[in-house]
Amino acid sequence: MxxxxxxxxxxxxxxxxxxxxxxxxxDALEPLPAWAGAALPLERPLRLGACFLFLDTFLLDAAxxxxxxxxxxxxxxxxxxxxxxxxxxxxxxLALFHADxxxxxxxxxxEEFQQLQQSLQTAREAALHAQRIGLLAxxxxxxxxxxxxxGTVAETVLLLEPGGDYRELVEPRxxxxxxxxxxxxxxxxxxxxxxxxxxxxxxxxSQQVSYTLETPEGPRAFEARLLPFNDDQALAVLRDVTxxxxxxxxxxxxxxxxxxxxxxxxxxxxxxxxxxIVLDEEGRCAFASxxxxxILAAPIEALRARPWPEIFAESPVERRELLAWAKRxxxxxxxxxxxxxAGLHLELDLREDPRNPARGLLFLYDVTEVQAxxxxxxxxxxxxxxxxxxxxMGDVYRLIEDFAPMPTTVLIEGETGVGKELAARALHQRSPxxxxxxxxxxxxxxxxxxAAGQLFGHKRGAFTGAIQxxxxxxxxxxxxxxxxxxxxxxPPAVQTTLLRVIQEREILRLGETTPRKIxxxxxxxxxxxxxxxxxxGRFRSDLxxxxxxxxxxxxxxxxxxxxxxxxxxxxLQEFRGLTGKPLRGFSNEVLRLFAAxxxxxxxxELRSVVEYGAIRARTAxxxxxxxxxxxHAEAAAPAPDPSRVQAAPDLPLAAAGGDGDESERYRGxxxxxxxxxxxxxxxxxxxxxxxxxxxxxxxxxPQQD
Amino acid sequence: xxxxxxxxxxxxxxxKTSLVRRFVQGIFSDRYLTTVGVRIDKxxxxxEGERIxxxxxxxxxxxxxxxxxxxxxxxxxxxxxxxxxxxPETLDKALELHQRAVDxxxxxxxxxxxxxxxxxxxxxxSDERIAKLQSAERPVLRSSAKTGASVEExxxxxxxxxxxxxx
Numbered sequence: 042m043x044x045x046x047x048x049x050x051x052x053x054x055x056x057x058x059x060x061x062x063x064x065x066x067x068d069a070l071e072p073l074p075a076w077a078g079a080a081l082p083l084e085r086p087l088r089l090g091a092c093f094l095f096l097d098t099f100l101l102d103a104a105x106x107x108x109x110x111x112x113x114x115x116x117x118x119x120x121x122x123x124x125x126x127x128x129x130x131x132x133x134x135l136a137l138f139h140a141d142x143x144x145x146x147x148x149x150x151x152e153e154f155q156q157l158q159q160s161l162q163t164a165r166e167a168a169l170h171a172q173r174i175g176l177l178a179x180x181x182x183x184x185x186x187x188x189x190x191x192g193t194v195a196e197t198v199l200l201l202e203p204g205g206d207y208r209e210l211v212e213p214r215x216x217x218x219x220x221x222x223x224x225x226x227x228x229x230x231x232x233x234x235x236x237x238x239x240x241x242x243x244x245x246x247s248q249q250v251s252y253t254l255e256t257p258e259g260p261r262a263f264e265a266r267l268l269p270f271n272d273d274q275a276l277a278v279l280r281d282v283t284x285x286x287x288x289x290x291x292x293x294x295x296x297x298x299x300x301x302x303x304x305x306x307x308x309x310x311x312x313x314x315x316x317x318i319v320l321d322e323e324g325r326c327a328f329a330s331x332x333x334x335x336i337l338a339a340p341i342e343a344l345r346a347r348p349w350p351e352i353f354a355e356s357p358v359e360r361r362e363l364l365a366w367a368k369r370x371x372x373x374x375x376x377x378x379x380x381x382x383a384g385l386h387l388e389l390d391l392r393e394d395p396r397n398p399a400r401g402l403l404f405l406y407d408v409t410e411v412q413a414x415x416x417x418x419x420x421x422x423x424x425x426x427x428x429x430x431x432x433x434m435g436d437v438y439r440l441i442e443d444f445a446p447m448p449t450t451v452l453i454e455g456e457t458g459v460g461k462e463l464a465a466r467a468l469h470q471r472s473p474x475x476x477x478x479x480x481x482x483x484x485x486x487x488x489x490x491x492a493a494g495q496l497f498g499h500k501r502g503a504f505t506g507a508i509q510x511x512x513x514x515x516x517x518x519x520x521x522x523x524x525x526x527x528x529x530x531x532p533p534a535v536q537t538t539l540l541r542v543i544q545e546r547e548i549l550r551l552g553e554t555t556p557r558k559i560x561x562x563x564x565x566x567x568x569x570x571x572x573x574x575x576x577x578g579r580f581r582s583d584l585x586x587x588x589x590x591x592x593x594x595x596x597x598x599x600x601x602x603x604x605x606x607x608x609x610x611x612x613l614q615e616f617r618g619l620t621g622k623p624l625r626g627f628s629n630e631v632l633r634l635f636a637a638x639x640x641x642x643x644x645x646e647l648r649s650v651v652e653y654g655a656i657r658a659r660t661a662x663x664x665x666x667x668x669x670x671x672x673h674a675e676a677a678a679p680a681p682d683p684s685r686v687q688a689a690p691d692l693p694l695a696a697a698g699g700d701g702d703e704s705e706r707y708r709g710x711x712x713x714x715x716x717x718x719x720x721x722x723x724x725x726x727x728x729x730x731x732x733x734x735x736x737x738x739x740x741x742x743p744q745q746d
Numbered sequence: 747x748x749x750x751x752x753x754x755x756x757x758x759x760x761x762k763t764s765l766v767r768r769f770v771q772g773i774f775s776d777r778y779l780t781t782v783g784v785r786i787d788k789x790x791x792x793x794e795g796e797r798i799x800x801x802x803x804x805x806x807x808x809x810x811x812x813x814x815x816x817x818x819x820x821x822x823x824x825x826x827x828x829x830x831x832x833x834p835e836t837l838d839k840a841l842e843l844h845q846r847a848v849d850x851x852x853x854x855x856x857x858x859x860x861x862x863x864x865x866x867x868x869x870x871x872s873d874e875r876i877a878k879l880q881s882a883e884r885p886v887l888r889s890s891a892k893t894g895a896s897v898e899e900x901x902x903x904x905x906x907x908x909x910x911x912x913x
Contacts, residue, residue, distance in 0.1 A: 093786075094749075094751075094786050094788070094801045095784060095786050095803075097821070098751070098817075098818065098820050098821050101820050101821065102817050102820070118783045118784070118815060119782050119783030119784075120783050120784040120785070120786060121783070121784070121785040121786065122785070122786035131782075131783070133783075154782070157782065158780065158782045161780055161782060161811055161812070162778075162779065162780040164811055165758050165759065165780050165809065165811060166778070168758075168809065168810065168811075169758070169759055
């Protein structure tokens with residue numbers, strides 16, 4: 042420090058010191074603090090009254106003060122004004138008479154002034170608030186100046202002393218008191234307030250104390266907010282916060298109830314194996330329940346923020362299907378079946394969040410057990426490979442059960458495609474011979490010249506082309522069952538031989554002279570009326586009586602319409618595997634059409650229609666547009682006359698045009714694709730493998746790529 | 747240039763500082779910031795063709811926390827008394843302060859502003875009472891710092907009356 046200590050000290054204290062000259066100008070005690078240098082003009086002597094207009098007035102008081110040579114200091118009080126530099130600052134001026142000189146000190150007020158201002162502001166706001174609600178004046182007026190306790194007042198402002206005494210700040214009267222907090226406050230509250238007063242004024246920070254007062258109306262909650270007022274006093278704003286506390290307590294009680302409900306709900310969902318996923322407005326997972334994580338075998342954290350179709354489907358096709366499902370109207374949407382990576386059968390249900398329709402709620406049901414039960418139920422709707430739960434099929438099953446254990450020959454009657462061979466197989470499977478062979482022969486396909494040899498075998502050289510010994514189908518079925526389908530088409534000569542075989546239980550190979558014993562159960566089937574055939578001389582009556590010891594009539598599909606959905610679902614399941622498509626079912630229109638159709642080709646026709654639909658389907662649901670053209674025509678036509686349906690001719694499927702139309706479509710696709718098989722398969726909407734398989738079935742020879 | 751010191755007197759939170767800010771800076775803020783001590787502002791006006799520098803003393807409102815220092819009023823050319831139309835007790839305070847100022851310094855040109863005219867639906871003065879307050883020496887104006895209503899007129903009337911008084 043270069044100057045004398047006395048001159049440098051004020052600047053170090055951030056004070057500007059001036060001495061009044063006889064000409065009313067002022068000399069500054071250099072060096073001045075930087076703020077003073079900037080705020081004051083450069084010319085000397087200084088005209089302070091012109092620099093700060095506040096000082097123009099204060100210097101009038103100071104002049105009196107100096108003239109009287111009073112001891113002490115005259116303080117101006119704080120004022121706010123902009124100086125030469127235009128910066129508005131708050132100052133206080135002090136006038137004193139020192140060493141025969143009129144000294145003026147300017148102090149720039151800083152943080153302490155702001156704190157004071159803040160305290161005053163708080164106190165005034167509180168007072169204004171109290172005025173507004175009118176409670177302070179009413180309460181104080183009602184109880185008189187010294188009435189107690191203050192706790193009955195909704196809001197009160199006190200000036201607190203460190204020891205716990207206080208003065209009431211009663212508007213419009215000057216502060217009254219002192220009174221003692223201990224006169225009406227609980228000891229714990231007084232103690233807390235005393236402690237906090239010290240902290241408040243020392244640290245210049247507001248403090249808060251809560252307490253409860255017993256009143257004739259019951260306990261009431263209060264809050265005292267302490268604000269620093271000066272070096273040892275604090276302002277206390279006392280508020281009755283009973284209502285707020287009660288509201289908070291009620292809120293907490295409700296929150297607890299809600300939490301309990303949430304817990305219960307989560308527990309319930311978990312117990313029921315129902316996964317819950319909340320979707321945000323963008324369709325991303327905002328919340329996933331524990332059960333959802335468990336069902337999907339994924340950590341909940343991994344589900345959060347993921348777009349929901351990604352959670353449930355891996356391929357883009359499946360995701361698109363899920364989105365299409367979600368876009369359907371809620372009433373038509375239903376649940377979407379899913380297969381989890383862990384092999385669980387799931388069902389997905391989508392609901393709108395009732396609080397915000399832009400958000401969604403997904404419920405995930407683990408129906409694996411239900412599916413298992415369904416399968417078991419399905420099994421009850423099956424008999425071996427026969428599918429059907431209708432009463433007429435129940436009769437068939439009972440007959441099969443009755444005839445199966447017996448060695449009896451059984452004649453199975455029914456239209457083409459009703460599943461006569463399945464009934465025969467069921468008889469075999471349930472018979473004591475089930476471990477033996479089951480040999481099925483379609484007699485209609487046996488040329489008359491070869492039929493006997495095929496059935497009974499032949500010796501080498503028995504006829505031209507018999508180059509070695511050959512055992513027949515009866516021998517092949519030895520120990521098991523021989524099923525002669527379309528026995529009505531068996532040539533008459535063979536019928537005679539067959540009659541003898543049935544009677545003698547032995548066969549004679551062609552060209553041999555020694556019969557061979559056989560142990561074969563004979564099952565037969567026909568779509569013809571054999572009695573008519575007997576009458577018209579095409580079938581031996583004695584053979585008929587031999588083979589018709591027991592009879593089973595398999596009804597046509599039109600007599601068991603209720604079985605159609607079961608059968609269709611079974612076939613669709615088969616084709617799901619073959620086509621590789623995620624086929625889930627049929628539209629309601631399709632099922633209605635199936636129920637109305639006469640099904641001249643019976644189950645075989647239904648299977649073919651379902652296969653066609655499975656190949657054509659673009660979505661997981663087979664729709665009307667996916668069915669063969671003749672079904673479209675039927676859908677567009679008026680409802681069929683039931684009597685006409687019953688009288689429908691017994692046409693094979695090929696004659697009904699099923700395969701014929703499909704062949705045409707395949708040929709057309711190959712032609713449009715220029716012989717490119719991959720392209721043709723794509724045009725038909727099926728896989729290349731399916732395309733090839735079907736080509737082979739239809740007997741179409743594709744061109745090379 | 748002639749300087750005129752005009753002081754604003756009134757209870758706490760009647761809007762004195764807001765009136766000054768509207769008059770000097772032309773702005774308004776809803777935020778209440780209490781005045782501690784005095785705030786000095788200046789604005790040059792023209793009164794009857796004469797340029798006058800108005801020095802505006804915005805004095806801290808009087809309430810249970812602070813009392814008006816009468817010495818601040820020394821040298822003032824006129825007073826603007828401010829009351830809050832929504833708080834009738836502030837009119838009593840304004841009138842009381844006016845009386846104390848007159849007692850201490852003698853009469854000065856003054857105007858009584860019933861402020862917060864933008865909240866007139868919350869006012870609690872009767873028209874009869876307002877009519878009784880009117881006098882030639884102390885005009886009563888319904889002002890609003892928010893809208894600026896009667897703000898210029900108030901300062902101009904006091905400045906003009908003070909200038910006339912000096913002539």
